Amino acid sequence: MSNQGARSGSVDASAASSSANSLRADSSRLDRFRTLRRHTEDLAAPLSPEDQTVQSMPDASPTKWHLAHTTWFFETFLLREHARGYRAFDPAYEYLFNSYYEAVGPRHPRPQRGLITRPGVDEIMAYRRHVSRAMAELIESGANGIDALLELGMHHEQQHQELILMDIKHVLSCNPLRPAYGSGGPHPIKHDAPLSWREFEGGLVEIGHAASDASPGFAFDNEGPRHRVWLDPFAIALRPVNCGEYLAFMEDGGYRRPEFWLSAGWDCVNQRDWQAPLYWEKRDGAWQVFTLSGLRPVQAEEPVCHVSHFEAAAYAKWAGKRLPREQEWEASADLLDGRGQVWEWTASPYVAYPGFREPAGAIGEYNGKFMANQMVLRGGCVATPPHHIRPTYRNFFPPDTRWMFAGIRLAEDLR
């Protein structure tokens, strides 16, 4: 999500509704909360204080900023509001670690997050402990009215878990030594199956998350309301485009032939001298790719990754196909193979669903205000926490961005 932050969500009102079950529910929620917090810290563990400090481009944030901002979220929206007698760890953090909430107040400019060397990693870890303890007390106290915000805060932190990996990958890629994040970095799975397709009749379908669904579960506000759309007949590919296929596009002059490109994409190709996906580099005549485990050869059977929307659309045009609309993707999601390997660019700009209304207050700034000049991605990637992979989930980024784990799925009209 290019807002680099959290999103407002709705939770099933039936959760924790029964007072008889509330103790168990609280204990279970507390476990989830602790597991979540620990997982974030585990992601930072392979990184030195130096690694965690640097911001390699305005769109990305330092690791230690992510550690602090996710904590700020709980402090600002839960503890300050609902925890009686809570004392802020440091009043200056309200300013330092606000991402983009105008309603909360002024904030440190985003492109300058990497200039803040203090508080350092140790102090931010103390901040995390302070807030986690206070949150544990709040959860155990059985306080009312915090369920939705708690869920939101946890999903928010999960989003930042993915951002930590995206952003540190970019930092490390700027180092001519190409150092690895760690040996256990996530890898997309290979697919050597031939590309097969599935056809859909279309018609009037329902998509989006229903707040009062029979099937409970969390969703961000921008995933609803559930609504009807008309779809014309279409076919969709059963796996993402792989590197071997993408190399064929490159070798056919893909980056030198304007006829495949949107005009703004062609400008990008020329102004930024794009010749391959981000993180690809040619060494001794062979394509290598920088990964969280370091540099290694491009493998033909692996989904192509770190392409912009412009590259995805150009590839699709070269292939005589198109990108799926997000409604087509959602309507066919259950059948799709390779889902969750790489985020999949759709042909759909990120706009409000019919009937969408932002929640009141600062939380309303989550998603709605980013609905301009961004494209929807669906699915999820190997760096995405599992609970974030669901058919209605709408990720979004500007069409020229490449540092998230994004790939290509093809579609086509049937008539």
Next chain:
Amino acid sequence: MSNQGARSGSVDASAASSSANSLRADSSRLDRFRTLRRHTEDLAAPLSPEDQTVQSMPDASPTKWHLAHTTWFFETFLLREHARGYRAFDPAYEYLFNSYYEAVGPRHPRPQRGLITRPGVDEIMAYRRHVSRAMAELIESGANGIDALLELGMHHEQQHQELILMDIKHVLSCNPLRPAYGSGGPHPIKHDAPLSWREFEGGLVEIGHAASDASPGFAFDNEGPRHRVWLDPFAIALRPVNCGEYLAFMEDGGYRRPEFWLSAGWDCVNQRDWQAPLYWEKRDGAWQVFTLSGLRPVQAEEPVCHVSHFEAAAYAKWAGKRLPREQEWEASADLLDGRGQVWEWTASPYVAYPGFREPAGAIGEYNGKFMANQMVLRGGCVATPPHHIRPTYRNFFPPDTRWMFAGIRLAEDLR
């Protein structure tokens, strides 16, 4: 249209189909052609060679470039292909006056159109006469297969008629003397009626231009194919927002309150120091507006004009409403009052309709390649040639642009 150029279109194949009527048809087409060409020249007539030479920003073009480029279009796509023995006026013009057709070849960089002082206005007028004469011969010859391209070329030139006015208005506004284009510049009509609304049930509707429609008529390629969409119930305002209403937004702190703005819009407000629509300036405490007739007081009953999509969306949010989707607009177009006064920003990003395919060849670059980061505007404005005002017409510009004659129409959900 932010591509600043022409668009590929489809014409009803039944036009001029009967050989018995062909002579009359040719004579009528020739009249239309001559009237069109003369009208373009009439628009340039109040302007000096100095006025016609300058490019005030990369998005805009000099008047004499418009005079030449519309001529280049006929020369390139009709005369070179279909006029036996045609001799190009000057081979260098193929390079100089190509707007954005990659398939035609390299071209002079757009931001440097204003550096070309030669050919001057006189030579460009000679170029126009040369091409107009050759076109007249071609039309009179009854040549086959030129109908669609001739229609396209004429609609293309009409688009540039509007651009001439948009662009010269910007040039003249940069002059601290605020000189007038002329005394007869177009003015939107005043509306002093209270804002009333009309409700629609929605449902499954058809929108877009049908190529084989029973009702003949020209449309650009991006207006089709005709297709079904589902609409939820909505209401739409029966006139555009006027300056008095917009002033109330301004006086309520509209440009200082982030809660009304898309995030990218709020960045624009701050980075470009927007405090009012383009061309408004405060003198002695009163708002004045620069028009093609010079500077004059803002009039409350007039449609507000020269606002960006960001301002339109912020106004709508302040008013507790939203902008219409382009499908809603088209479905209700016949009832809409004040259509054709100002282009009306919609909530819809500019994307391909289901089943859209670009035509083959250079003409395919018309519309499709601009489908990124632009929003659809509907309707038309006082500077739009009448034949360009039709329900299916899709104009498009990036959401931060303001130099076209664009205003605001409100809509809202009914449930």
Next chain:
Amino acid sequence: MSNQGARSGSVDASAASSSANSLRADSSRLDRFRTLRRHTEDLAAPLSPEDQTVQSMPDASPTKWHLAHTTWFFETFLLREHARGYRAFDPAYEYLFNSYYEAVGPRHPRPQRGLITRPGVDEIMAYRRHVSRAMAELIESGANGIDALLELGMHHEQQHQELILMDIKHVLSCNPLRPAYGSGGPHPIKHDAPLSWREFEGGLVEIGHAASDASPGFAFDNEGPRHRVWLDPFAIALRPVNCGEYLAFMEDGGYRRPEFWLSAGWDCVNQRDWQAPLYWEKRDGAWQVFTLSGLRPVQAEEPVCHVSHFEAAAYAKWAGKRLPREQEWEASADLLDGRGQVWEWTASPYVAYPGFREPAGAIGEYNGKFMANQMVLRGGCVATPPHHIRPTYRNFFPPDTRWMFAGIRLAEDLR
């Protein structure tokens, strides 16, 4: 002069001092004034209104701006002050045509001079006639106290005569048609003599213009006071470097070898992709050069021109020599061959001479305020009015600029 404007000067007080000779003096001055004004207009005569309107870069100005600004100078500093009952041609011109005089008031931003299409050339010519007439009356009236300002205004206009040629050459060079200013454009003279040198002992010498000199004559304020400097022994080349010699530098990898370049110069080479002097272009394997007469082959015997200080210094280092200091240049000026062909870059930054004081008032802004980050050039070029070629004259430009007619003369230490 990179201030693109006039300079404050001192005139010999003895000029026109005798009342007996005043009538003749006035008549002679009037002739000079009229000749001067006519010459400026003659320079603009080959140019169309389109040519005269465009500004091709922020450093340059439109021809018609030069026509107006030189007129503004007489109006502002002479007529407004000294001509009883003078009526300004248009009060708005005070703002429009002020170049950089803070003391006169605000002014139109320099990079936007090319956006002002009105007043057009005809109106500016009427402005010139209006002011020339009023000036003629003022001169004939024998008004007191105008001598120094009149001289200054005339030398100011001569500076702009050279700027007109420099600036229009740049405008025309941006046109892919490479149109000529005219067939009679000035050409540097060829030198096929071998490079010879003259040695100087140095010692304590005097340089600069002495205000109360026995030899009367005009000089700008920055040419004085006359003062002593110590020079170590040196040798200086008797003609400028020619194109053949410069080509040897290029062919020896001059533009690819950092060891010859100042660090800031090497940045320019790489960032701006310099591979040859400005206006050189390779066609079919041979170097051509764009001149005021159009494109023609580079000629080996001609002085190299349109090089920056960085290129001049790199060439000198490659040749095992150095550029002359301005004091060395002036001390040896009388012997120098080829003076007046191309401006000659010196090794001297442009700073105030010992004892320099700016005149009081707006005129004090002429020269002094530009004494930062500029290098002195000496001599004069084929586009320089003859009266501007004198040993004490100090031209100045930033070291990365190339659009003036500047070349290279070598020097070396003798011990």
Next chain:
Amino acid sequence: MSNQGARSGSVDASAASSSANSLRADSSRLDRFRTLRRHTEDLAAPLSPEDQTVQSMPDASPTKWHLAHTTWFFETFLLREHARGYRAFDPAYEYLFNSYYEAVGPRHPRPQRGLITRPGVDEIMAYRRHVSRAMAELIESGANGIDALLELGMHHEQQHQELILMDIKHVLSCNPLRPAYGSGGPHPIKHDAPLSWREFEGGLVEIGHAASDASPGFAFDNEGPRHRVWLDPFAIALRPVNCGEYLAFMEDGGYRRPEFWLSAGWDCVNQRDWQAPLYWEKRDGAWQVFTLSGLRPVQAEEPVCHVSHFEAAAYAKWAGKRLPREQEWEASADLLDGRGQVWEWTASPYVAYPGFREPAGAIGEYNGKFMANQMVLRGGCVATPPHHIRPTYRNFFPPDTRWMFAGIRLAEDLR
């Protein structure tokens, strides 16, 4: 020095010339070397790994880069050349920690020094130990021909000691918490004496360092050759301008009145919104200044610091004086009070002295290639290692830079 690096120097050939004294000399040199290296590490000691990693602007460098680059200098110019069997610590460091030596080979781009998180501080400290050990062996071995390079390397590292303080001050100032480097940061001494002046007759004087001087001692190459200059009579102030005096300039509209400013300086004032020296901020109506010890009130009696050349020149003009030329400064240096408190801007652009020749090889890139668009500063500041404060020392920075500890000394003409 704005090259941010070392400078080529000359050492007295008589040093260590006697073989009888060589053992003692080596031991003394080794002590000096070890003390020097330890002092650099002491300067970094108060800083966390996070502090040492960040680059707050392209002109500045991370602390850990300084720690590594000074080490690289010894490794590259001494150990690789003169230490038999030396094994480089890491071959990649040759690329990573080269500052600007084209002759050594390609290097990591300067503006991206802050993106290199690895090697971290610990690894760089190991690199320092590795090189320091090898250097100690080399020094103890009595190797021939290393004297000059060893001296140069030590003076080079001393220059970086000052840069460490300058650069980290800028980093910390970007933090809204305004954290202190430490409580013991250097402070300029207060002067409450009235401003007094000393007069000089001028005449023919010698300035610059003489390589074969009777008085031995190190100097950088740009401090020589010693040469004659003629000076007109002048007076020079006996202490630098203090904050109280500078506040009077500010309160008299100094930053709002163009008449005091060089044209390029006035552009800076307006484009960068300068209203006070760097690091000054107004809180509750009173001026505070950020120092290495944190924020504290501006004190009137303290030398004003962190002003650009443009501000220094504007202040001098406001005061009716001027800045001293560097030759005047050097000729009167022994008498000057307050020397070594703040670097003192002179009126002299940084150019080669007569007869200056760069040394051969990479070391020749030290100083000569930076002789463009920079002004000379003389003296030294509280952050300057004592051995760097000598009358012939020439520091240099572009006239718009403010992050070094630079202040103002006044001078004036006597006739």
